[in-house]
Amino acid sequence: MYIEKINGPQDVKKLSLDELNALASEMRDALLHRASVHGGHFGPNFGIVEATIALHYVFDSPHDKFVFDVSHQSYPHKILTGRKEAYIAQEHYDDVTGYSSPIESEHDMFTVGHTSTSVSLACGLARGRDVTNGKGNVIALIGDGSISGGEALEGFNVAGEMDSNLIIIANDNQMSIAENHGGLYKNLKLLRDTDGKAECNIFKSMGLDYVYVKDGNNIEELIKAFKSVKDIDHPVVVHINTLKGKGYKPAETDKESWHWCMPFDIETGKTTVNFPDEEDYSSITTDYLRNKMKSDKxxxxxxxxTPALYDFTPDERKAFGRQFLDVGIAEQTAVAMASAIAKNGGKPVFNVYSSFIQRTYDQLSQDLCIDSNPATILVQTASVNGMTDVTHLGIFDIPMISNIPNLVYIAPTTKEDYLAVLDWSIEQTDYPVAIRVPVAELVSTGKPCTKNFAELNKYEVAQQGGKIAVIALGSFYVMGEQAAKLIEEKTGTAPTLINPYYITGVDTELLESLKKDHDVVVTLEDGVIDGGFGEKIARFYGPSDVKVINFGLKKEFLDRYNPADVLKENRLTPEQIAEDAVALI
Structure with a gap:
């Protein structure tokens, strides 16, 4: 076993070509068994094993600096840089993150989990090296899917004017998370078809030197190419043609499904995780939109x-034709196009993860909300119970987008609420509307929602009480119900329980009425409280005698956390909420 002897890049350099190929096989075997037990990003790592070995064979990390884009493909790099135990010993599987991390290793330059950033970061490293008279190569790794992102193209543009060492490895596996979309991929195909010899070359057109490797999974050819550009005195792109999922037939065949995986059986490729066969907010979104798109062209x-958010099959996506739009990894363009589609009479629905909508602040403000075009944005995994990697947190969306003028941000609490507000949003023509899709077990009342969502900023009083009012937003409404019961048990008086729905506005009439017979107002929100929903309520009551206590998450970067622990640390359990509220009376 060679993998067991690899304690750092220096050990890779000692191996012969045959031994390097054997190491590649062992690394894939380790990646396969770990993924089958642990899950994680699969296809990107399997496709870049040989390239990672060749990089560490030729270059001298960390003196030579590697920057991974997204770092979906960083697992082989971690194996070769002193972290192999996290891939060959099950008891250590959780010792590392799923992304590059300077906290883990000096061989990782940045914590990277969002796409299209590596070229810009590498340009910065190169400039920092040059102004301090430093030495060493700077190497950016970027997948073809990531090149569609605006920052990637900005980075390539800057790289074309660099006059010193900068090496960009363009890992072309003809896939993003799903299939690639966009005109630039026609040129990548042309370059592949001509073995890199086509005169029309997007990289050269930006002022970059260019090297093509036809078989990007051939270690010998990769070493030759990387040696040819090591210590180069100008920017160069090494375009490598690789196979996503290489070495595991199901992943080679179904590249989209195997971009990321849950634990699975290696023999069958089927997941070993039993998912309950029941409705959730994802499935009702898919069913609603499938029917809506068929009935309204x-x-x-x-x-x-990220087409998986819709859960439409590839065949369905094709069948919808112009009604299904994948802009590639370019959230900013998605928002701008949604605005323009709405402007020209269409009814756009942009489905996006909370952590990715952070990338669109300027477009939300400038391209969408100033003109108040009626686009619908579905904000997914916006919760402490969403994704838990530090780069994918869904707890910052409320402060970010709820303070943009003209935007209506709504947090439904039940299936019926959600479907009603989604239908209203698509059909209304007055506002851009964002919907914070609940991240919780599906709640259904079984009764049609009769709320008029066009009457903006009107909260709903679910229970009329006194002394204490609990205003519980979105996914935390159920927690508010539980806290209200405990408050009644402690005080003998039922508190008022309010479902606010609207994140972007304040029901001043209702809040004013609470002053008559309430001493304390409690707010609950599933996100950071700094700049959030609760502070709007606290600001309203500032000049009055009403005391306000805001419950939410403190502003911090969390990583791979247990949601239950975080909730308890922030006193976000029904018992703690009731205790703190009663203490203020």
């Missing part, structure tokens, strides 16, 4: 490289 479903 003006509805356009938009995604920025």
């Amino acid at each position: 003006s509805v356009v479903a938009i995604t920025a490289g």
Whole structure:
């Protein structure tokens, strides 16, 4: 076993070509068994094993600096840089993150989990090296899917004017998370078809030197190419043609499904995780939009490289034709196009993860909300109970987008609420509307929602009481119900329980009425409280005698946390909420 002897890049350099190929096989075997037990990003790592070995064979990390884009493909790099135990010993599987991390290793330059950033970061490293008279190579790794992102193209543009060492490895496996979309991929195909010899070359057109490797999974050819550019005195792109999922037939065949995986059986490729066969907010979104798009040809479903959010099959996506739009990894373009589609009579729905909508602040403000175009944005995994990697947190969306003028941000609490507000949003023509899709077990009342969502900022009083009012937003409404019961048990008086729905506005009439017979107002929100929903309520009551206590998450970067622990640390359990509220009376 060679993998067991690899304690750092220096050990890779000692191996012969045959031994390097054997190491590649062992690394794939380790990646396969770990993924089958642990899950995680699969296809990107399997496709870049040989390239990672060749990089560490030729270059001298960390003196030579590697920057991974997204770092979906960083597992082989971690194996070769002193972290192999996290891939060969099950008891250590959780010792590392799923992304590059300077906290883990000096061989990782940045914590990277969002796409299209590596070229810009590498340009910065190169400039920092040059102004301090430093030495060493700077190497950016970027997948073809990531090149569609605006920052990637900005980075390539800057790289073309660099006059010193900068090496960009363009890992072309003909896939993003799903299939690639966009005109630039026609040129990448032309370059592959001509073995890199086509005169039309997007990289050269930006002022970059260019090297093509036809078989990007051939260690010998990769070493030759990397040696040819090591210590180069100008920017160069090494375009390598690789196979996503290489070495595991199911992943080679179904590249989209195997971009990321849950634990699975290696023999069958089927997941070993039993998912309950029941409705959730994802399935009802898919069912609703599938039917809506069939009945109304003006509805356009938009995604920025994450079509799985819709759960439409590839065949369905093709069948919808112009009604399904994948802009590639370009969330900014998705928002701008949604605005323009709405402007020209269409009914756009942009489905996006909370952590990715952070990338669109300027477009939300400038391209969408100033003109108040009626696009619908579905904000997914916006919760402490969403994704838990530090780069994918869904707890910052409320402060970010709820303070943009003209935007209506709504947090439904039940299936019926959600479907009603989604239908209203698509059909209304007055506002851009964002919907914070609940991240919780599906709650259904079984009764049609009769709320008029066009009457903006009108909260709903679910229970009229006194002394204490609990205003519980979105996914935390159920927690508010539980806290209200405990408050009644402690005080003998039922508190008023309010479902606010609207994140972007304040029901001043209702809040004013609470002053008559309430001493304390409690707010609950599933996100950071700094700049959030609760502070709007606290600001309203500032000049009055009403005491306000805001419950939410403190502003911090969390990583791979247990949601239950975080909730308890922030006193976000029904018992703690009731205790703190009663203490203020």
